Amino acid sequence: MPDPESPPRPRATERPPSVVVVDDDSQIRATFQLAFPSLDVVGAFPSIDALLATRPSADLLVLDLHLAVPVADSSILQGPRAVKNVADKGWRTILYTDERRLLVLAHCLAAGAVGIVRKSDPLADNERMFISAAEGKSVPLPRSFVGLAELLSRRGQLPELTQRQVEVLTARARGTSWQALAHRLDISPKTAYDHLEAVMAKLVWFLHDAGLPASASPADVERALGLAPGDLCDPGF
Amino acid sequence: MAGLVTILREASRGNVRDSATLVESTFVLFLGVVRSFMVIQLGVVLAFIVGETPVNEAVIAVTLAAMVWSAVFFGMLVRWGRMDEKAVGWGIADVAVAAAAMTCLAYWLPSDWHVGSWKDWSAAYVAVVSACVPIWLRSIPKAISLGVGLTAFYVAVTYPGNAESVLAIINTALNSVAVTVAAAVVAWAGRLMAAISDANRAEAVRLASELQLAEYRFHMHNASGLLARLAANDVPAPIVPTLRAQAAAESNRLRNQLSSPTASSAGMRGVTLGEIINHALAGFGHLPLEANTALGRDAHLTQAQGFAIESALISLLYNVQFHARASEVTVHADCAEGNWEVSVADDGVGFDPATTPEGFGLLHQVRLPCERAGLAVTIESQPGQGTTVTIRGPQSRR
Numbered sequence: 001m002p003d004p005e006s007p008p009r010p011r012a013t014e015r016p017p018s019v020v021v022v023d024d025d026s027q028i029r030a031t032f033q034l035a036f037p038s039l040d041v042v043g044a045f046p047s048i049d050a051l052l053a054t055r056p057s058a059d060l061l062v063l064d065l066h067l068a069v070p071v072a073d074s075s076i077l078q079g080p081r082a083v084k085n086v087a088d089k090g091w092r093t094i095l096y097t098d099e100r101r102l103l104v105l106a107h108c109l110a111a112g113a114v115g116i117v118r119k120s121d122p123l124a125d126n127e128r129m130f131i132s133a134a135e136g137k138s139v140p141l142p143r144s145f146v147g148l149a150e151l152l153s154r155r156g157q158l159p160e161l162t163q164r165q166v167e168v169l170t171a172r173a174r175g176t177s178w179q180a181l182a183h184r185l186d187i188s189p190k191t192a193y194d195h196l197e198a199v200m201a202k203l204v205w206f207l208h209d210a211g212l213p214a215s216a217s218p219a220d221v222e223r224a225l226g227l228a229p230g231d232l233c234d235p236g237f
Numbered sequence: 238m239a240g241l242v243t244i245l246r247e248a249s250r251g252n253v254r255d256s257a258t259l260v261e262s263t264f265v266l267f268l269g270v271v272r273s274f275m276v277i278q279l280g281v282v283l284a285f286i287v288g289e290t291p292v293n294e295a296v297i298a299v300t301l302a303a304m305v306w307s308a309v310f311f312g313m314l315v316r317w318g319r320m321d322e323k324a325v326g327w328g329i330a331d332v333a334v335a336a337a338a339m340t341c342l343a344y345w346l347p348s349d350w351h352v353g354s355w356k357d358w359s360a361a362y363v364a365v366v367s368a369c370v371p372i373w374l375r376s377i378p379k380a381i382s383l384g385v386g387l388t389a390f391y392v393a394v395t396y397p398g399n400a401e402s403v404l405a406i407i408n409t410a411l412n413s414v415a416v417t418v419a420a421a422v423v424a425w426a427g428r429l430m431a432a433i434s435d436a437n438r439a440e441a442v443r444l445a446s447e448l449q450l451a452e453y454r455f456h457m458h459n460a461s462g463l464l465a466r467l468a469a470n471d472v473p474a475p476i477v478p479t480l481r482a483q484a485a486a487e488s489n490r491l492r493n494q495l496s497s498p499t500a501s502s503a504g505m506r507g508v509t510l511g512e513i514i515n516h517a518l519a520g521f522g523h524l525p526l527e528a529n530t531a532l533g534r535d536a537h538l539t540q541a542q543g544f545a546i547e548s549a550l551i552s553l554l555y556n557v558q559f560h561a562r563a564s565e566v567t568v569h570a571d572c573a574e575g576n577w578e579v580s581v582a583d584d585g586v587g588f589d590p591a592t593t594p595e596g597f598g599l600l601h602q603v604r605l606p607c608e609r610a611g612l613a614v615t616i617e618s619q620p621g622q623g624t625t626v627t628i629r630g631p632q633s634r635r
Contacts, residue, residue, distance in 0.1 A: 143565075147529030154532060173529045175567025175582030177623050 016040040017134030020056050022048060022082075023064035023096065032062075036127045039134075048077040048085060059134035061086055062117075065097035065108065079104070080111040084214035087112025094133045096126075102144050103221045110207040110221075111214045115139035141200050146173050149203045152225060158202055168195040240318025241265055255438075256431035261319035264372045264424060272311045275365050279304045282358050289356075299341045303362065306334050320373050328373035332387055335366040339394050348398035352405045363391040364413040371421035375428070384417030455548055455602050460487050462559050479523040486520050508543040510536040510570055510577055517550035518568065524558060526566045533570025536577035539633045545610035546579065546628060552602035553581040553626055561585025561624065575632050584623040590616060599626075 021032050021044040029044035043056040047067055063086065067078035077085060087093050095108055095116045105116055115138075117129050129139045150173040152158050153166060161169070164185070171181045178189040185192065212224050244262045283300050310331055317324065339359040343351065351357045367384035374380040388410045395406055463484050466472065472480065511534025518528060538546065550568070557566050563585035570579045595604065595616070604614045607628055618624040 143527045144529070147527070147531060147569075150529065151531045173567075174569040174580055175527070175565060175584070175623075175625065177565075177582075177584040180619075180622050 017060060017131055018042045018058040019060045019062055019130060019134060020051070020058040020091075021045070021062045021096075022051050022067070022086075023062075024067045025064070028064070035123050036130060038127055039130055048082050051086070052089075055089075059092065060130060061091035061093045062096045062130065063093050063113070065095055065099045065104075080107045080212075080216075081214040083108045083111040083113045092133065092136070094130065094139065100144070102148055103218050103225075105142070106145075106148060106207055106225070107212060107214075107216065107218075107221050109141075109204055110210050110212040112208070114204075116142055118142065138197065138201055138204075140197070141203070145200060145203060146196070149173075149199055152203065152206065153199075155225075157225065158199075158206055160202060161199060165195050165199050168192055169199050172196055241269070241315045242318075244318045256434040257428070258319055260427045260431040264427070265314045265317070265319060268369050268372050269311045269314050271365055271368065272307045272314075275362065276304050276307045276311070278355075278361065279307070279358060282355055286356050293345060295341065296345050299338050299345075300358070303334065303338050303358075306331070324373040328370065331366055331369065331373075332383060335362055335387060336390050338362065339391055343394040343397075351395050351399050352402035352409075357395075359391055359395060360409040360413075363388055364409075364416050367413045368416040368420045370417060371424040377421050377425050380421050380424075381418055384421075385414055388413040388417070454597075455552070456487070456491050458597055458602060459551070459555055460491065462555055463487055466559065476523065483520055508538050508540060510534055510538060510546070510572070510579060513538065513543045513547045514550065514568060514570060514579065517547045517554070521554045521558070524554065524566050525564055526554075526568065528568045530568060530570035530579075533572040533577050533579060536570070536572040537633050538577075538630070539610075542610045542612060542630060542633065545606045545612065549603040549607055549614075549626075549628060550579070550581065552598045556598050557581070557583045557585065561587075563623065572632070576629065577632060578627055578629040580625055580627040582623060582625040587618045587620050587622050587624050589620055590618055603628075 016038055018040045019036075020042055021029060023029055023032075023044070024046050026046070029046065032044060033039070033041040042058050043051075043054060045051040045054070051061075063082060065079060067082065068076035083093055083095070093113050095105070095113050096119060097116065098119045099105060108116070115129065115133055117126050117139075119126075133139045146169065149158065150169055153161055153169060167185060168181065171184070176184075178192055182189040182192050210224050212221060216224065241262055244258060245266070248259050248262070279300055283297065283304070286300070287297060310327060313327060314320075314324075339362070342357050342359050346357050351359075355361070367387050370384045370387075371377065371380040374383060391413070392406055392410050396403070399406065463480065467480050467484060511530055514528065514530050514534070518526065554566070557563050561583045563583035565584045567582045568579070569582070571577065599616065603626065604616075607614045610630075612628050612630040615627045615629075616624070617627075
């Protein structure tokens with residue numbers, strides 16, 4: 001979800017945000033500081049166990065989604081269970097992953113992650129999002145979450161959305177450009193973008209409040225979000 | 238081999254494809270059966286009247302002539318196998334022979350032999366010849382007129398001197414008219430059914446070949462775009478593996494098309510919109526593609542609708558890949574209250590639909606095939622504002 005007006009970069013005089021990295025890829029651990037010079041990397045660990053052994057304090061925990069190969073190894077803490085574990089201990093946690101499966105990502109948000117950064121996106125975009133998150137601001141979710149928000153809204157799971165927010169959500173889920181959307185609703189592209197930001201914030205609250213156990217299966221996640229297959233052809237279209 | 242035998246034998250093996258030929262041959266067979274029995278009947282009459290008085294040689298000669306004529310006529314019919322223009326001359330000759338024979342019989346036989354006796358065989362002969370007219374004369378009014386006229390001629394030559402037998406003459410005449418009209422009705426209905434059946438078959442063949450052509454053009458359009466892209470010197474290196482993968486997929490589709498040209502349109506097994514979208518999107522992973530399809534993925538489609546939508550989506554995504562210069566492509570599906578829709582939106586260069594005609598892809602791969610499958614297509618675009626194409630349709634029964 002490209003931001004039409006990029007947030008301002010932090011001023012050079014400010015203390016750089018401190019981050020701690022948990023990633024089983026030794027290259028990423030070794031080069032993270034080089035890749036993101038505006039961050040202060042205070043620690044890099046291959047696993048949650050290693051992190052907990054040191055318990056460094058930081059503005060942001062950057063967490064790789066998959067910490068074990070094969071991923072089915074249940075003795076290693078990873079995925080939503082890892083997110084829940086570190087979020088409960090007070091770390092502000094952001095996922096650093098190329099995972100695209102929406103329900104897996106939604107499950108991680110429900111477990112307490114504040115956002116998702118894609119490893120394959122440009123480094124400058126990644127850094128901007130890390131800084132935003134470290135400063136306690138909201139970070140834009142991947143574009144696929146617009147589709148999830150529309151689905152939940154249609155299922156009546158996001159009742160607090162305003163009429164305008166629903167209009168923006170419906171149009172963006174269909175790929176309507178910001179320009180065309182602003183023109184249609186007679187508002188500025190920035191206002192349209194803010195409406196969608198508000199929707200996404202409500203989506204994250206909804207996921208946090210969904211009461212999903214970190215050990216839930218994908219089918220449990222679908223059920224908890226009201227997305228069980230076969231009942232999507234609903235009236236009210 | 239005689240034409241009639243060949244046609245009927247081939248028809249029994251299922252090799253005669255046009256119904257008109259089969260119907261005409263059946264009529265010829267009917268006519269032949271009736272005429273060959275007429276020859277047998279005349280032979281029996283001949284055996285009885287030879288040696289009787291006052292039968293003279295002239296009556297025997299007329300009876301023999303009618304037998305020979307009927308046998309020759311039947312022989313010609315068997316050889317032709319079906320009636321066409323050349324049969325009309327022979328038909329007129331048949332009627333003329335009948336009129337001449339009736340005149341001779343009325344003139345040479347004693348008048349009390351004319352009615353109620355097979356020694357004057359005019360009554361039977363006029364009915365058989367009249368019934369045959371609609372088979373060689375296609376115009377129903379003309380055939381009935383000729384049959385009725387021949388019957389009137391029979392009345393005209395038989396009635397003088399037989400006024401006391403008027404009831405028998407009238408009923409013989411009515412019998413002859415009845416078989417003529419009945420034969421005309423059967424011939425008309427048979428030919429009409431054959432014409433409808435042949436027209437339907439021709440239409441089916443035309444539609445099938447049109448579908449083949451449409452599929453051929455679909456693959457050619459996609460493949461030529463890919464080849465041009467692969468041949469260009471300015472292809473960015475990261476895109477080359479994707480183009481190669483797409484070329485391999487297109488090559489497979491072309492090969493499948495060659496080996497099973499009707500596989501794509503065979504059967505009416507239902508599919509879901511989600512399956513169709515997943516198939517279509519495979520191979521376009523390099524596009525900045527977002528698929529928000531959960532709302533519509535369970536919509537049920539017929540096989541024909543699914544095929545049209547899949548082809549349309551592939552074509553639209555190729556359009557985006559080759560022409561749109563888009564930074565965002567969204568495929569969205571929705572379904573509610575028995576209707577579904579799927580849209581492809583990009584934020585690329587767009588075009589002005591008022592001044593730019595729809596290109597080959599939009600018209601022949603998206604709009605026309607979808608509309609033929611009963612689906613509605615809307616295209617919204619503005620220069621610089623991207624393009625959105627939406628396909629809508631009703632859910633099919635499971």
